[in-house]
Amino acid sequence: SQTIHQWPATLVQPVGSPLSLECTVEGTSNPNLYWYRQAAGRGLQLLFYSVGIGQISSEVPQNLSASRPQDRQFILSSKKLLLSDSGFYLCAWRNGLAGELFFGEGSRLTVL
Amino acid sequence: TQLLEQSPQFLSIQEGENLTVYCNSSSVFSSLQWYRQEPGEGPVLLVTVVTGGEVKKLKRLTFQFGDARKDSSLHITAAQPGDTGLYLCADDYGQNFVFGPGTRLSVLP
Numbered sequence: 541s542q543t544i545h546q547w548p549a550t551l552v553q554p555v556g557s558p559l560s561l562e563c564t565v566e567g568t569s570n571p572n573l574y575w576y577r578q579a580a581g582r583g584l585q586l587l588f589y590s591v592g593i594g595q596i597s598s599e600v601p602q603n604l605s606a607s608r609p610q611d612r613q614f615i616l617s618s619k620k621l622l623l624s625d626s627g628f629y630l631c632a633w634r635n636g637l638a639g640e641l642f643f644g645e646g647s648r649l650t651v652l
Numbered sequence: 653t654q655l656l657e658q659s660p661q662f663l664s665i666q667e668g669e670n671l672t673v674y675c676n677s678s679s680v681f682s683s684l685q686w687y688r689q690e691p692g693e694g695p696v697l698l699v700t701v702v703t704g705g706e707v708k709k710l711k712r713l714t715f716q717f718g719d720a721r722k723d724s725s726l727h728i729t730a731a732q733p734g735d736t737g738l739y740l741c742a743d744d745y746g747q748n749f750v751f752g753p754g755t756r757l758s759v760l761p
Contacts, residue, residue, distance in 0.1 A: 572747065574749070576751075582753055582754065583656075583658075583740060583751045583752055583753040583754045584695070584740070584751040585751075586748065586749060586750075586751075589747060589748070591747065597747070599748075630694050630695075632694070637746045637747055638683070638744065638746075639700075639744075640685070640697045640700070641685075641687075641695075641697070641742075641749060643693075643694025643695055643696070644694055645693060645694060646692065646693065646694055648692075
């Protein structure tokens, strides 16, 4: 069966520090991968999606970046965090361009 | 740019009551999905509707898709505390997904 895992689950970082959130998927090949951010109690904002290794599409210009170094690995990064980067970050995957999105457990980031 | 609106934003009810939440789009849905998210977790798919006028039932949950495919409703009968969560509608159009802001439901015992 397929599984998706994110880490770390919780992160507290000072303003200006770097960020790296990692997401891995197991049990499937060539998934479409997504990074979403969710403000407290609100809907999901799509940040990045990837349809293959090294292929990244950005939906919102900001100080975040994403990379896909391996087929089932998706990384969200920042060189210098801002206060506004705080939130709940969710990684998701699915096969193809239709069907259910499967989400990871989420990573809660607090920037102080 | 497509905009999804959900109402109400918050809803607090007693166990056993019925409720309806709504999702409206500024444009026709490609494929509408409803998700439920519990605190500290990722959303989980409840249903996908594609055809205008479609009605789907999932135990005590009834989903309706408008004839014009621009709106949808989720009706819960005899709500239970386990129904508590954030209900999100989303439009699935190919590589992208657009999510609504959600309705936060609290069912009190």
